[in-house]
Amino acid sequence: MVKYVIKRILLMLMIFFIIMFIVFMLIKQLEPEYSMDKTMADIEKARREAMGYDKPLLVQFGIYVKNIVTKWDWGTSFKMRKYYGVVDVIAERLPPTILINFYSLILSIPLGIGVGIYAALKKNKWQDHVLSTVIMIAISVPSYVYAFLVQYLFGYRWQLLPLTMAPLSEAGGWFSWTMFKSMLLPIMSLSFGTIAGMMRFTRAELTEVLTSEFMLLARTKGLTKAQATVRHALNNAMVPILPSIISSFVGIIGGSLIIEQIFSVPGVGPVYIQSINLLDYNVFMGVSMFYTFIGLATTIVVDLSYGFIDPRIRMGAR
Amino acid sequence: MDKAMEIKRISPEMFEFAQMGDKLHDKKLETKPVGYFKDAFRRFKKNQASVIAAIIIVLIILYAIFVPITSQYTVGFKDAEFKYLRPRSLFLEKFGIFEGGLEMTLSQNFYANMVGIGIAAEDQNGEGATWAEGIESEYYPILKIYEKTTQTVAGESSNSWICDVSSYYKMGFSYKEVAASEYDKILAWQEETGIPVLYPMINRGSSDTPSEWCNDYSDANCWYATKRGVPVNYASNAAGYELLTVEQLESGAKTFQDIYLRNEDGEVQYFVSTAKGGTMCTIRVMTYNYYIYLYGHEPSYIFGTDGSGYDIAIRLANGIQLSLILAFSVFFINFFIGTVYGAIEGYYGGVIDLIMERISDILSRVPFIIVATLFQMYLVATGKASTIEALLFAFVLTGWLGTAYLVRTQFYRFKTQEYVFAARTLGASDFRLIAKHIYPNTLGTIITSSILGIPGVIFTESSLSYLGIINLDGTEQTSIGTMLANGNAIMAEHPHVILFPALVISLLMISFNLFGNGLRDAFNPSLRGSEG
Helix, strand or coil, X not given: CHHHHHHHHHXXXXXXXXXXXXXXXXXXXXXXXXXXXXXXXXXXXXXXXXXXXXXXXXXXXXXXXXXXXXXXXXXXXXXXXXXXXXXXXXXXXXXXXXXXXXXXXXXXXXXXXXXXXXXXXXXXXXXXXHHHHXXXXXXXXXXXXXXXXXXXXXXXXXXXXXXXXXXXXXXXXXXXXXHHHHHXXXXXXXXXXXXXXXXXXXXXXHHHHHCCHHHHHHHHCCCCHHHHHHHHHHHHHHHHHHHHHHHHHHHCCCCCXXXXXXXXXXXXXXXXXXXXXXXXXXXXXXXXXXXXXHHHHHHHHHHHHHHHHCCCCCCCCC | CCHHHHHHCCCHHHCCCCCCCCCCCCCCCCCCCCXXXXXXXXXXXXXXXXXXXXXXXXXXXHHHHHHHHHCCCCCCCECXXXXXXXXXXXXXXXXXXXXXXXXXXXXXXXXXXXXXXXXXXXXXXXXXXXXXXXXXXXXXXXXXXXEEEEEEECCEEEEEEEEEEECCCCCCEEEEEEEHHHHHHHHHXXXXXXXXXXXXXXXXXXXXXXXXXXXXXXXCCCCECEECCEEEEECCCCCCEEECCHHHHHHCCCCCCECECECCCCCECCEEECCHHHCEEEEEEEHHHHHHHHHXXXXXXXXXXCCCCEEHHHHHHHHHHHHHHHHHHHHHHHHHHHHHHHHHHHHHCHHHHHXXXXXXXXHXXXXXXXXXXXXXXXXXXXXXXXXXXXXXXXXXXXXXXXHHHHHHHHHHHHCCCHHHHHHHHCCCCHHHHHHHHHHHHHHHHXXXXXXXXXXXXXXXXXXXXXHCCCCCCCCCCCCHHHHHHHHHHCCCCCCHHHHHHHHHHHHHHHHHHHHHHHHHHHHCHHHCCCCC
């Protein structure tokens, strides 16, 4: 077990390292000659020398990795926030992204699972058909269309909620009521798809479990349908659902680029877009690796959580 | 004597046919055998939702093909004055829909101004027209008055009108700077067709009409005397002017006092020379008819126009074309690469499989958005490829992984089956085994999974162009994502700009998903016979 986990993590690190190497080399080919800020020339020169800008690419990569390993230093931003560390630039953008996605998950997962259970219990009745059709449409429609819709209806038409997210200075803290209210629209637009996805998943898994033989046995030994469902069917249906929930929670730090753009959320997404537009390559490199890491972490967490949730799934045996 | 010898001794004559005279009751099958694809198609047809989805996809494709051919506009066509126009169709407006109207709440002055446009339109000679004539006019911008409300603020009551105002006619008149020869041409055209274009010039700030008579002399619709926007009659009482109310004007008790530019004989003037020698002149035209003069047809945009004056219908067709061409290119290329890669992996197995699997492992872990961005930076910024090519490369780089994985699994499943061994024993080559015996089994699965990948491509492309990571906005090229981004900024005032692209992309996504699901059910042999 421990051996398997270590093996997976090492493999992940290896892949991460290879991707980092490729992206680093590609970006360094492109990096422009930054014009030196006259007043800050000394600082800038020092920073560049520390990062080995005058050395061959492979050496630069070595310095880059060494800085990360020893000092957790992912380079310096030369454009977006002058001379800030890339880690700081990303870290200060994390709270809104995490908050919005967290709220959205808290809202949509119970709702999705609840509706999914209902649909599975009513399988092939009209309630199920209606729900399945709605869900099919809800899954297909792109999230930004929901964003436009809620922004138009709640923001412009009925003027109930703020159109874009409130700046931190005005709202007075991440957890203030003003902040929460201004986050409602992005939360809503993120939730539609998640609810639909969760519901479809739950319905599929639960209908499969409900038709299995141990359910028949449970009914035969005298349990009512409700008892059998709660005690036996749900437990088993949760086996594939839980890992996907866990992976959603890992994924929340990634956020949604387009939703953040529409509602001007000061999250990680806009940093990425800005770093491209301003050609701030260190930040771009940092955010790229951030996204890569989240992707890798999600898969590994899902794979490992299967083993913890259901001991029948043996580790390492594929 | 052993048995074998005994059997040998039986002479041929001793044999006879056992069933020679019997009647055979079972017949040879006369119906045609049902092939895999035919069977799948038959099952697909039973799935109504998928069939409807397929029809919608075909309709959208037809739209993207035929609208650019039949439309009177081109992708690059724009008239900056005709921006934010509402959907209008010359045919459908006879039935009271698609009239190009937008709901507006008009104040008294604004309402008077709208009727003023109608009155001025009927009065090309400057001889005066009545309020009733203005309302009857073809060019009267108000289509329908929903409600007239009266508010009382601080003892003063004021009316406002909630109306459906035609976005095409409400522009009224505008000033144009043209060459003198152009003026003659317009005049000749006007006489030939009988469509009024040239209207009297307004006396802009001379001694006869002080500047206070009109708020804004650059506004060509301000053809009557006003005091801070309120229509007035001058020189009629001691104060020098008399404010007019809408009621007075409506009843005909008072009329607008025009401030047209007239010569000594009191005739209205249709142009003012602006350059020496009279080569250039300013004219006042009715914007709507000037458009007809310029382009030879009435302005009518079925989906309206956007903020630059582009026709949304044709831009949308262009965007759909781009999305679909991209999606289908990705579909075919991924299909090809994935098949070859997966077949080699799956068929040969062993070390080859291991190495190829690791390669695809790494590739699949690179976030797509980073690939797309890097390709844009590398190929487009340096001019090595166009935006679309670079995007295609990005899709192709990792897109085939799913197909390859599926093909590989299917090959593992089928390559150890007896029929494959039989074929190999008969001397079939590797290539023949792969192409003829194993590959066809994987086809159904791959087709469905590839088609289910199409909405993803469309979604990603529109997201990237929305975010501006790929730039596809131009006079000859646009994308749905760009249209959405442009529309989002002005959603409050002009929701129609974003409505149609958002509607179409949602329809595309829903249809492709339903279609793909239908195909998956149809190709999945485990369902065979379950539906009777």
